[in-house]
Amino acid sequence: MTLPRESILSRHRIGALEPVWWLLALLVYFVFPKHLAIASSVLIMAMFALSFDVVLGYAGILTLGNAVFFGVGAYAAAWISIAGWHEAITGAFAAAVVSALAAGALGPFVLRLTGLPLIMVTLGIGVIFFEAANKAAWLTGGDDGLSNIVLSPLLGWFRWSLSGGTAYLYVLVWLGLLFALIRRVMASPFGVALQGIRENADRMRLIGAPVLRHLVVSYVISAFVAGIAGALWTQTNAFVGLGVFSLDRAIDGLVMLALGGVGGLYGGLIGAPVYMLLKHFSQEWNPHYWMFLIGGLLIFVVRLGRGGILGVLGRVLSQWLGPRPVS
């Protein structure tokens, strides 16, 4: 799959402006203390979109199935808590490991495919997980979901307040850690190899790169991140329902990433707040116009081909600041 210049996957670097995002995220805690619940869910969706970026932006795997790993992480975190392990951090980690294992099991089969068959299979897997979760009500609570989820105070000290302050910072820290980790991995030779596979898998095979294994590893990493997002979802809501497996959520993640810009890691982090805010305001205006807006925006972003919001920003900046030295 070659990338013409106009593609939404065109690369972009912001570099020096990165801390701005994190500062803003921190500021939200102080400036909007009454809205921390929705802020947390925005961060979690950003994390979910990040998981998409790993697998789509870097490895070029077109999958609609990451909601599966989000859901697995969410339910795993719920069971871990219900089974009696109330520590949040290790609980989330363990839940994500479950997701990663699921990806490791599915990956070798699914990732042999490309294009439409791949989309179909990931879609099919997503639907099957949803239906299975519905059927296995003894495991998942079915339609009612699982709700007696109790967490002990964070680090033994910070209570989970009703206002959501602890939850917000907890999610933010996780996001920061995961982001740094992904950044490191993608800058390594492995990350470069992934991009090579995205550009031309056959050529990579010719030079001896273990393509399928690399793809599976990226899939597992993506599932881990999605699993953390799912686990945090359960922990901050003290509730998990079938909606975590829904196709809507997978499409949401994809759209958020596309809006923000695929392949730059920050795409999801920018796309998620933009998407959620748009959704919130257009639904107040008129609930149906929201779909018009998102649909139109998607079409517009793809037509522009400038790599989403990040791409536009990158171009604007490079025009202001002049050509940047290659690092």
Place this chain on the structure above:
Amino acid sequence: MSVVAFIILYGVSYGLVLCLISVGLVVTMGLMRVINLAHGAFAAIGGYIAVSLAGHGLLPFAAAIPVAVIAVVLLSIVMERLLFVHLYNAPELDQVLMTIGFNFVVVAALTLFFGTDVYPVRLPPWLAGSVDLGFRTFEVYRVITMAVCLAVIGLLWLAFDRTNLGARLRAAVDNRGMAQATGIDVPRLFLLTFAAGSGLAAFGGAIGAPMLPLEPIYPFKYLVLVLVVVALSGFGNVRAVVGVSIFVGIVDTAGRFFLPDLGAFIIYALLIVLMIWRRQGLFAQRTVA
């Protein structure tokens, strides 16, 4: 015995409608290599136009269907020139995103014009009711639908196999570069094919409305089923579409009859297994350049 009859009668009628809706996508995907997730949108629009024309008494149902088809064909020509033409060389991600975006817009428009509820279909008296086949009764509507679908598919087959246009189409699907080199006007072929495919989808959506109820999320709801047929047929393999659609219709019907709890699973599990095992489709023989 009556169970087998049920499965065949219902599965085939269901499958034939699915065939009409899917065949357009099979051809466009084979020809233009575009992952068009918005194909169902044209079926939905066709269905809504036909049913609302008939429902408001402006036209009898039988006349409303061709009108709807023509409307959708015109709409699809406009859309092709405006949007879809840009997808022909685009990466798959772009195609997926833009067609999803198009779906969103269509769903929003349908909700705006027709409301969120399922749109009621009132069959004209000559289509309602059941006919006694001797060993069981069967709905008149389904009998007529099967006949009409078969007729349309038959015409399609003829056109595909026996006409010049069909020959050019087959050539372009098999080897686009070569076809263009021999002077076939491929871009115009794309437009014609897109319009025809969308028109067929609209026809399927209209005549299938009593079976596949019309609601605003129709484009998403039947997307997966249509994609199943397309994926299992193999791109551009028009001859296979009829067989595959009937297969899907029968498997789905039988699945839901024998194992009602698991009805949803069966078709997806089948899809996954088949995709991994034979990703070129069930009947694929041709290689694509």
Place this chain on the structure above:
Amino acid sequence: MKISLVRLVAAMALGSLTATAQVAHAEETIKIGIVGPFSGPFATTGTGFRQGLEAYVAQHGSEVGGRKVQLIYRDSETGSSDPSVAKRLAQELVVNDNVALLGGFMLTPEAAAAAPVANEAKTPLLLFNAATPALLEMSPYYIRMGQNIAQPAELGATWARQLGKSRGYSATADYAPGHIVEEAFAAKFAAEGGKIIGKDRIPLKTVDFAPFAERIANANPDVLEVFITPGAPAVGFIKALAARGLTKKILIIGQGEAEDNDLHLYDDSVVGFHSIIYLSAALDNPENNALKATLHRRFGPGTEPSAFTIGAYDGLNIMYRMIESQAGKPFDGAAAVKSVIGYSWKSPRGPVTIAPSRELIQNFYVREVEKKDGKLQNVVIKTFEQVQPPASKK
């Protein structure tokens, strides 16, 4: 990214204090948070909620027990399969707006998700329509205004046996409420001497119901208990039954599949459909007539009370009683709930009492769809008086 530990601890402490303190600190105004689907596919439910609440206020004023009542509405955007929105809204209402009472919560997962909020903040929450039995056990602050979903199923079984039906079949939507209906119907039908010859669970996403109609026809029952989500699925199912000739042959009993405001989606094949539910817009009692008059005056002559309207209307009545019981003192959620146990009143749906299990003892009506003057409508043909909620088995 450094935050002083002291600052963090102070913020947490403040946060938890607010949560555990009693919420209504204003003696003059008491706030009630209403969470419902005011947009999206279930918007008609939200409309029903709002109409019921506004009708009540129009009739009874907005002051009670020396306090002014203020209703705050929040849209739960139900239908995006995300019940956590409802939970977040409940949280925000309690923490930011200091509501003393909560109401609404259309779907069971939403109500389930909100339970921790109600428990931590000790806020009574009135479920205007949610019918899953397990909900009341999730929080001692929950009171149900609708029905326990097992009730109409059990009554259906009883009534079918009264009519001499002996071969029972159930076809229910494949999710928790459907399973409860299936179990309740089967248990009661068998207990009263009938025989269950089949139970089908219909997946929620089903569009083509022909296979299910075929299965039922092959089994040849004389009564069919139905529980399908209203709207497209219900319409499709009944059409499939009619196409197979079943609507003329067997007794079909449902619940909310063919409500009056949905009947325009059907054709004549729905005539003869029976449903058992706890209210009927056609009831002729003073309260119902007064409610209808108020609705017509405020919202137009065609406005009929739905289950959601009446759930909200009665819910606000309970809330007013609670506020009255706490007149002159800070609002205590637990005491308020206790004060309304055993409370009886005349609702538009008939006489009602709140049972100790925090659900209602009420009438149930058997209705049949008839075609009168060219219009389809539900007609009450039998009343089960003052039905006790089933003993909880979960």
